[in-house]
Amino acid sequence: xxxxxRLAEQERPTVRFRFDGEDLSALVGDTVLTAVxxxxxxxxxxxxxxxxxxxxxxxxxxxDCWLWQEGGARLxxxxxxxxxxxxxxxxxxxxxxxxSE
Amino acid sequence: xxxxxxxGAGPAGIRAAETLAAAGVKPVVVDExxxxxxxxxxxxxxxxxxxxxxxxxxEAGKAADLHRVFDALVAEGRVRHxxxxxxxxxxxxxxxxxxxxxxxxxxxxxxxxxxxxSDRLAPVPGWQSAGVYSLGAAQIALKSQGxxxxxxxxxxxxxxxxxxxxxxxxxxxxxxxxxxxxxxxxTQLAGGLRMAAARPRVTARGLAMRARLGGTYRAGVxxxxxxxxxxxxxxxxxxDGRGGAHRTACDAVAMGWHLRxxxxxxxxxxxxxxxxxxxxxxxxxxxxxGRAGGGVYLAGDGLSILGADGAEIAGRLxxxxxxxxxxxxxxxxxxxxRRMRRMRRFADGIARAxxxxxxxxxxxxDEAVLCRCEGITAGELRAALxxxxxxxxxxxxxxxxxxxxxxxxxxxxxxAEIMAGAxxxxxxxxxxxxxxxxxxxxxxEALAEPRxx
Numbered sequence: 001x002x003x004x005x006r007l008a009e010q011e012r013p014t015v016r017f018r019f020d021g022e023d024l025s026a027l028v029g030d031t032v033l034t035a036v037x038x039x040x041x042x043x044x045x046x047x048x049x050x051x052x053x054x055x056x057x058x059x060x061x062x063x064d065c066w067l068w069q070e071g072g073a074r075l076x077x078x079x080x081x082x083x084x085x086x087x088x089x090x091x092x093x094x095x096x097x098x099x100s101e
Numbered sequence: 102x103x104x105x106x107x108x109g110a111g112p113a114g115i116r117a118a119e120t121l122a123a124a125g126v127k128p129v130v131v132d133e134x135x136x137x138x139x140x141x142x143x144x145x146x147x148x149x150x151x152x153x154x155x156x157x158x159x160e161a162g163k164a165a166d167l168h169r170v171f172d173a174l175v176a177e178g179r180v181r182h183x184x185x186x187x188x189x190x191x192x193x194x195x196x197x198x199x200x201x202x203x204x205x206x207x208x209x210x211x212x213x214x215x216x217x218x219s220d221r222l223a224p225v226p227g228w229q230s231a232g233v234y235s236l237g238a239a240q241i242a243l244k245s246q247g248x249x250x251x252x253x254x255x256x257x258x259x260x261x262x263x264x265x266x267x268x269x270x271x272x273x274x275x276x277x278x279x280x281x282x283x284x285x286x287x288t289q290l291a292g293g294l295r296m297a298a299a300r301p302r303v304t305a306r307g308l309a310m311r312a313r314l315g316g317t318y319r320a321g322v323x324x325x326x327x328x329x330x331x332x333x334x335x336x337x338x339x340x341d342g343r344g345g346a347h348r349t350a351c352d353a354v355a356m357g358w359h360l361r362x363x364x365x366x367x368x369x370x371x372x373x374x375x376x377x378x379x380x381x382x383x384x385x386x387x388x389x390x391g392r393a394g395g396g397v398y399l400a401g402d403g404l405s406i407l408g409a410d411g412a413e414i415a416g417r418l419x420x421x422x423x424x425x426x427x428x429x430x431x432x433x434x435x436x437x438x439r440r441m442r443r444m445r446r447f448a449d450g451i452a453r454a455x456x457x458x459x460x461x462x463x464x465x466x467d468e469a470v471l472c473r474c475e476g477i478t479a480g481e482l483r484a485a486l487x488x489x490x491x492x493x494x495x496x497x498x499x500x501x502x503x504x505x506x507x508x509x510x511x512x513x514x515x516x517a518e519i520m521a522g523a524x525x526x527x528x529x530x531x532x533x534x535x536x537x538x539x540x541x542x543x544x545x546e547a548l549a550e551p552r553x554x
Contacts, residue, residue, distance in 0.1 A: 001332060001333060003231070003232060003250070003333065004249065004250060005248060005251065007247060007248060007273045008273060009145070009149045009247030010247070029145070029146035029246075030246065034242070034246045037248075041232070041352075042231040042232075043231075047475075048474075048476035048477075049229060049476040051229055051230050051329065052230075052231040053229075054231035055238070056233070056238060056511070057219060057220070057235050057238050057511075058235075058238035058241040059237060059238070059241055061363070062235075062474075062510065062511060063506035063507055066506075079185075081146065
């Protein structure tokens with residue numbers, strides 16, 4: 001279920017991206033945060049609690065909305081425009097390298 | 102040639118840049134957005150079509166003027182604009198600027214900080230749940246993305262933004278379930294009279310906007326908690342002014358208690374701070390021109406929360422002070438100084454009408470999350486008091502309240518209030534959290550390989 005609702009500016013071209021392995025679509029000009037929350041009700045699990053997170057300030061100040069990309073780099077969802085072919089994840093794409101004993 | 106660096110391209114930063122450029126100084130303007138305007142006059146991305154009147158309402162003319170002025174300054178090469186860029190730190194006349202291509206070190210002889218403000222947040226039990234946002238976030242979603250934060254939205258807290266966001270959401274066709282103001286009507290009246298005396302037309306416009314909200318708006322409420330369901334739905338528990346209990350179902354809550362100045366860079370620049378009882382926060386110290394000493398100038402909501410009109414004036418004044426200190430000819434500031442005093446009287450009325458909810462914060466249950474970055478509860482902070490003493494910085498070291506992703510932006514006022522409540526003193530006694538660079542996250546890669554190194 002989506003969290004956000006589109007009320008205006010819906011005549012824009014479509015962008016396709018991937019989130020947690022599922023193909024989703026958004027509109028050109030959406031931030032990554034808008035793109036995901038128009039299709040899902042949260043962005044990621046919280047690392048310090050059982051709840052989920054869906055961003056908070058939307059102006060780059062709270063750092064709540066960082067997502068992972070499949071390639072490993074992270075991005076701040078509220079200030080990054082969604083782009084065709086983005087491959088995003090709500091959690092780290094791989095476990096931390098384990099130390100060999 | 103003297104290097105002048107302006108941080109922020111909102112109303113204050115734009116007017117400062119315009120004033121400097123008119124005197125033949127070419128400043129560098131660093132701003133996090135793609136295009137100038139700030140949060141208040143933030144512009145949607147390319148390809149969006151709503152007219153200014155829809156986005157900025159009665160302030161559309163001011164927004165258009167600021168956008169036109171700044172775009173022309175950039176196009177004519179009279180300012181150097183670094184968009185999508187953040188200042189991470191300030192050290193010995195150098196600013197570390199993180200942009201799309203990495204970190205650049207910028208020398209400056211003079212620094213004008215126009216860093217604005219963000220929502221002043223008070224924790225409500227459950228505020229860490231998905232679907233709870235700041236009021237500013239609710240407005241940004243609508244203004245710059247054309248979306249509402251939920252199908253059924255509750256707006257809570259206090260301040261001019263509460264009524265404004267409610268009106269904007271309704272006008273856009275969103276379903277606003279309730280507008281819950283923690284300020285009581287008598288408190289609002291006392292502050293409102295000062296507001297009306299200073300700026301009668303602006304005050305009347307706010308009252309008319311409020312009146313159109315009808316019974317959706319409730320004053321003098323207490324917010325008890327937010328419960329999140331398995332499907333992402335929310336329920337807000339609250340009490341009306343007579344103590345009657347209510348539960349409002351929704352799928353998004355936006356809350357804020359007016360604004361908190363963004364002061365991290367002023368702190369790193371070495372500006373001293375004073376506690377303000379009126380604003381219930383620490384504010385940087387500067388003279389009435391915005392001169393903070395050491396070649397640093399402050400303007401706009403990052404100095405004192407006067408709103409967008411006051412920020413335009415403050416931006417001009419800071420630039421005039423800068424020009425005068427450089428020995429360059431500057432415009433006469435007298436008229437702006439007079440207008441500024443009126444803005445201060447109005448802002449003072451706002452601060453009194455829509456106060457920080459100190460009692461509610463002090464009464465926050467032990468199990469309520471205080472630091473939403475790391476899930477640290479009010480009880481954990483209270484329990485740490487024997488070790489931390491009455492010192493916010495020590496409490497941060499002991500409990501990590503203020504050490505998470507937001508660097509204390511959204512929890513430090515509440516944290517100090519909770520500690521002060523437990524000790525029976527005022528929050529200013531807890532001291533002020535020191536800002537730590539980088540004030541925005543930066544990758545090790547960007548910091549290790551600065552541009553031009």
